[in-house]
Amino acid sequence: MNIRSLRFCLTAWYAGLLVCVVALFGTAVYFGLERYLEKTVRAALSEQARAVGEEINEQITENRFPSLVKHLNEKFAPHLNARFIRVTDASGTAVYLSKLSSDGLLDPSLVPRVHPEGEEYSTEVFLPNGKRVLVQVVPFSVSGKKYIIEAGSLYAPLEAVLDGLIAIFALGLPVLAAVAIGGGYFLMRRALIQVDEITIQAERISSDNLSARLPVPATGDELERLTLALNRMMSRLEDAFQHINRFSADVSHELRTPLTILRGELEALVHHEDLSPGLLDQIGSALEETERLRTIIDQLLVISRLDAGDVLQKVPLDLGRLALSTAEQMQVVAEEKSIKLSYSAEPGIQVEGDPSRLKQVVVNLLDNAIRYTSEGGSIFVSAGRRNGSAVLTVADNGTGIPPEALSHVFERFYRADKARSRYSGGAGLGLSIVNAICTAHRGEIEVSSAEGVGTTMTVLLPLAKN
Amino acid sequence: MRVLLVEDESKVARFIARGLTEERYAVDTAADGTSGVELATTYHYDIVILDLMLPGLNGTEVLRQIRRKDTSVPVLVLSARDALDDKVGHMELGADDYLTKPFALAELLVRVKVLLRRGPVNRASSLRVGDLELDRITQQVKRGGRRVELTGKEYSLLEYLMANAGRVISRSMIIEHVWDQSFDGASGIVDVYLGRLRSKIDQPFEQKLIRTVRGVGYSISNGDS
Numbered sequence: 001m002n003i004r005s006l007r008f009c010l011t012a013w014y015a016g017l018l019v020c021v022v023a024l025f026g027t028a029v030y031f032g033l034e035r036y037l038e039k040t041v042r043a044a045l046s047e048q049a050r051a052v053g054e055e056i057n058e059q060i061t062e063n064r065f066p067s068l069v070k071h072l073n074e075k076f077a078p079h080l081n082a083r084f085i086r087v088t089d090a091s092g093t094a095v096y097l098s099k100l101s102s103d104g105l106l107d108p109s110l111v112p113r114v115h116p117e118g119e120e121y122s123t124e125v126f127l128p129n130g131k132r133v134l135v136q137v138v139p140f141s142v143s144g145k146k147y148i149i150e151a152g153s154l155y156a157p158l159e160a161v162l163d164g165l166i167a168i169f170a171l172g173l174p175v176l177a178a179v180a181i182g183g184g185y186f187l188m189r190r191a192l193i194q195v196d197e198i199t200i201q202a203e204r205i206s207s208d209n210l211s212a213r214l215p216v217p218a219t220g221d222e223l224e225r226l227t228l229a230l231n232r233m234m235s236r237l238e239d240a241f242q243h244i245n246r247f248s249a250d251v252s253h254e255l256r257t258p259l260t261i262l263r264g265e266l267e268a269l270v271h272h273e274d275l276s277p278g279l280l281d282q283i284g285s286a287l288e289e290t291e292r293l294r295t296i297i298d299q300l301l302v303i304s305r306l307d308a309g310d311v312l313q314k315v316p317l318d319l320g321r322l323a324l325s326t327a328e329q330m331q332v333v334a335e336e337k338s339i340k341l342s343y344s345a346e347p348g349i350q351v352e353g354d355p356s357r358l359k360q361v362v363v364n365l366l367d368n369a370i371r372y373t374s375e376g377g378s379i380f381v382s383a384g385r386r387n388g389s390a391v392l393t394v395a396d397n398g399t400g401i402p403p404e405a406l407s408h409v410f411e412r413f414y415r416a417d418k419a420r421s422r423y424s425g426g427a428g429l430g431l432s433i434v435n436a437i438c439t440a441h442r443g444e445i446e447v448s449s450a451e452g453v454g455t456t457m458t459v460l461l462p463l464a465k466n
Numbered sequence: 467m468r469v470l471l472v473e474d475e476s477k478v479a480r481f482i483a484r485g486l487t488e489e490r491y492a493v494d495t496a497a498d499g500t501s502g503v504e505l506a507t508t509y510h511y512d513i514v515i516l517d518l519m520l521p522g523l524n525g526t527e528v529l530r531q532i533r534r535k536d537t538s539v540p541v542l543v544l545s546a547r548d549a550l551d552d553k554v555g556h557m558e559l560g561a562d563d564y565l566t567k568p569f570a571l572a573e574l575l576v577r578v579k580v581l582l583r584r585g586p587v588n589r590a591s592s593l594r595v596g597d598l599e600l601d602r603i604t605q606q607v608k609r610g611g612r613r614v615e616l617t618g619k620e621y622s623l624l625e626y627l628m629a630n631a632g633r634v635i636s637r638s639m640i641i642e643h644v645w646d647q648s649f650d651g652a653s654g655i656v657d658v659y660l661g662r663l664r665s666k667i668d669q670p671f672e673q674k675l676i677r678t679v680r681g682v683g684y685s686i687s688n689g690d691s
Contacts, residue, residue, distance in 0.1 A: 256546040257475055260568035264481035267571045270634075270682055271488075280680070287681025291637070294568050298650070329619075329645070329655075336658045359648035367654070 007192060011184040018180045019173060026169040033165060037158045038134065042122055045083070045136035049120075049151040052076065052085055053140040056095075060142050069096055083153045084108035084133075090146045105131060106154055114150070124155070131156065194223050202230060210238040248304040252297045259297070263290045299429040303412070306436035312354040316464050319390050320345030320383040322355065326362040327381045330370070338375045341366075345383035350464040351390045357437045364430040365394040365457050372455065373398030389443075390461045397454035401447070409447055410435040434459075467582060468492045468510070472502035472528060473517040473544070478567075482515065485571045486578070499523025507535045513581055515574075518545040518556075526559065533560040540581040544569075570636040570682065593628040596688040598667065598675055600628050609667060619644065620663050623656075627676070627686040636683035660684055 002008060055075060059068050078085045079099040084106055087096040098108050111133060112125050120138045127133060132155035140147045194217060201214045213234065216227045266287050270280065327343040334341035351358075362381070369379045379396045401409060408414045413428040434457075438445045443461035469491045473479040476497065483493045494509075496502035499520040506514055506528075514532060518525030529541060543561040545552065553564045563577050593600040599608045605621055607614045616624065622644045627635060637656045641649050649655055660676070668674045675686050 253546045256567040257478065261475065261477040261481065263568050264478065264485075264571055267634075267682060268481055268484060270679060284680025284682070290568070291681065294638075295650070326648075329649075332619075332662070333655050333658050336661070356646060356648045359646075360650075363648050370654075 007185065007188040010188050011181055014184040015177055015180040019177050022173060022176055023169075026165075026173075030162060030165055030169075034158070034162055037161060041134055041153055041158065042136055045134065045151040045153055046120065046138060048076065048078075048083070048085070049136055049138040049140075049149040052087065052096075052149050052151070053138065053142075053147070056087065056140070056147065057142045072096055073099065078151075081153075082106055082157075083151065084111060085152075086111070086113075086150045088113070088148045088150070095147065101154075105129070105156070106133070106152075108152075111135070111150070111152060125152075194219075195226075198223070198227055198230070205234065210234060210241055242308070245304050245308040248300055249308075252301040252304070255293070255297050259290055259293055263287065263294075266290065296429065299433055300412075303429065303432055303436045306433075306440045309440070312357060312440055314352045314354055316350055316352055317355050317358070319349040319351045319353075319358070319392060319461065320347060322358055323362050323381055323383045323392055326359050327366060330363065330366045333367075334370050334379060337370060337373070339370060339373050340378040341370075341381070342378070343381040346385060349383055349385060349390045351441075351461045352464045353441050353461065354437075358441070361434050361437050361459060362392070362394075364434045365459075368430055369394050369396040369398065369455070369457075372396065372400075385463065386460075388463060390463050392459040392461070393456055395454065395456040400451040400453055400455055401449040402451055406447060406449060410445065467512045468494070469578070470494050470496065470502070470505055470509075470511040470514045472496045472499070472506075472514065472520065472525070474498055474520050475517070478517070481571065482574065485575060489575060491578075499525065499528045502528050503531045506532045506539070511539055513578060514539055514541045515578070516541055516543050516561075518543060518547070526556065529556065529559050529561060542574075542577055542581060570634075570639065572630075572634050572683070573636060573639050576630055576633065576635075576639070593625070593631070595628055595631045595675055595686050596673065598628070598686075600625060607667075609671065614666050616663070616666065619659055620666070623659050624663055624667070624686075627684065630685075632685065632687045634679045634682045634685040639683070 052072065055072060056068065059065060059071060064071070072085070072087075073079075076085065076098075079101050082101045082103060082105070083098070084101070085096065085098045086094055086108060089095050092113075100107050107127070110127050110129075114123055114125070114135065114137055120136070123135050123137065125133050125135055133152045134155055135150055135152040138149045138151070140149050198214060205212050205214075213231045214227050216231070217223055266283055269275070269283050270287070275283075324343055324345050327341060331341050366379070366381065373379060373396045377397050379394065381392075381394050383390070383392050385391060405414075410431050412432045414431075435445055438459055438461070441461055443459060446458045446460070447455065448458075449455040467490075469486055471479055471482055471486070471493055473482065473495065474497050479495050479497070483495055486493045494505055494511075496505050499522045502516070502520070503523065505511075516525050516528060516532075520528065523531075525543065525545075529543070532539065532541065537560070540562040541560065542563045542565060543556050544565050544567060545556075546567045556564060562581055565574060565577060591602050593602070597610045601607075602625070607616055607621065607624065623640065626640065626643050638650070640656050641647070644659075645655065660678075664674075664676050668676055675688070677685050677687065679685060
């Protein structure tokens with residue numbers, strides 16, 4: 001699980017907060033209940049103490065004092081209710097002491113005596129066996145004689161109730177947390193599905209269809225704002241993209257006129273009869289450079305037009321046949337360098353494409369292969385199908401491309417080996433054009449190469465549907 | 467033959483005019499669209515060479531106005547743009563040919579000649595340069611009376627050179643006529659074929675007919691001309 005994900009964070013926060021709130025609530029309930037129970041027990045004890053006092057008063061008045069103990073035992077039976085009652089006179093002598101409680105836990109004789117001054121008050125004591133006892137002390141006087149009535153009760157029953165409450169919370173809280181996490185996770189997923197959809201739509205947009213826009217959900221919330229912001233960003237990107245394309249097209253056009261002049265003037269010079277051979281050679285060299293400039297400008301224009309989504313003249317065609325006939329025409333160039341050029345193609349590989357552009361792909365790849373294969377080498381051109389795509393490969397056993405250059409070979413003006421390729425006369429745009437043509441056909445080009453072993457260029461194009 | 471050149475770049479206009487004058491054409495030059503239309507509609511020209519990017523009236527509008535008055539004069543359009551639809555659009559407006567800058571002067575001259583339907587580009591059934599003969603009907607080539615066996619592409623290349631004998635033909639012209647634009651990236655192919663053609667046509671003979679003009683291209687001629 002990704003602990004940095006939005007879904008995890010929000011779910012964790014949500015569940016954590018819920019558990020905290022419930023725990024706080026439980027604590028409040030616990031202490032509230034404890035207070036309430038203690039208050040109720042004390043009220044009952046206090047009442048009983050008074051009732052005992054009334055009874056004593058009555059017994060003394062009627063002069064039945066000797067049977068007082070028996071009478072109180074019968075009337076209140078504190079030992080049966082796990083309570084104790086003790087009545088002490090002013091001298092400290094116990095006038096009445098209840099019996100050992102029926103469960104044997106509360107032995108009244110072991111309850112330490114408390115001597116209050118004045119009013120009734122509440123206290124608690126601990127028995128030698130560790131039991132906590134709530135005691136209500138009520139002073140009482142009968143016909144001038146002062147008595148102290150102590151009524152007590154074990155704290156244990158209250159504890160049992162409170163323990164039950166804790167047990168309920170202890171069991172309930174994990175269940176509650178689990179439900180909160182599960183529910184939160186599910187709800188977050190539902191909310192994030194929309195984000196996922198936007199992501200999928202956004203992934204489909206590339207430089208080929210920059211004019212496409214995301215469908216905007218009319219939710220009036222963050223998602224709508226996100227989509228609108230993405231759409232605006234794409235508009236800006238599209239503008240920038242078009243600007244660059246227009247710029248390189250404009251530059252190419254603007255360069256043509258001075259180049260025309262340069263070339264025209266130089267050509268006119270060549271036709272002069274009285275030039276020395278050395279001068280003619282220099283002018284020829286300058287003319288060669290103007291020709292190279294022209295080639296670069298033309299190729300840049302081709303690339304910028306392909307990038308701008310220039311409409312290709314797409315027709316159904318047999319890629320194998322196109323590759324074979326083109327390779328056949330390039331055969332002579334290979335032979336000139338004593339390179340063995342062989343080719344094979346599966347029959348009937350139908351693709352939708354611009355024939356002259358695709359031919360250019362084969363020509364440029366072959367030109368490149370011939371350029372970087374030394375005399376006596378071999379080149380193999382093949383066309384076939386793989387995983388539902390049309391595949392064109394041009395493989396040579398030439399010098400190969402160094403690994404650090406491999407990812408750059410389709411970049412404009414990139415040269416793997418600067419000195420040698422300049423000598424070979426390429427402009428460094430051949431593979432960029434191939435790449436641009438492949439992209440314009442919704443295909444792609446792959447390169448694999450090992451230095452000293454050779455290079456394989458693989459073009460993948462979508463097969464024609466029929 | 468009278469040529470109207472409508473071109474605002476004075477340097478381009480100058481070298482085109484010079485090239486045409488050397489070929490014994492009479493050249494009038496207009497430096498903007500308005501005067502171009504004025505000249506074209508006032509005088510009779512055998513051909514109009516029209517640049518598309520002009521101040522004032524642009525080339526497209528000039529072409530439209532010329533065509534309104536005169537439907538027959540051949541118009542060769544020069545442009546720094548080579549977008550295909552641009553080309554098609556102007557052909558539909560009545561341009562007869564379209565040449566993209568930068569061009570070789572030789573190519574311009576060849577195209578002018580084609581448009582004027584004169585010179586060696588006409589479809590003569592046989593071409594001859596010195597003792598080299600090419601029969602367009604049987605597609606046979608003879609030098610000094612002896613048969614020379616050529617492959618298809620070698621024949622096309624030789625025919626193109628001989629049809630423009632005496633002119634320097636650039637590599638890109640050869641690629642465009644003998645192959646197609648797809649081979650632009652592999653200009654080495656022209657040199658290879660030229661080398662083969664030379665070994666068959668020239669090598670066995672003392673007089674070399676095919677000449678390389680460095681930086682410009684190739685030409686075939688009888689030497690003395």
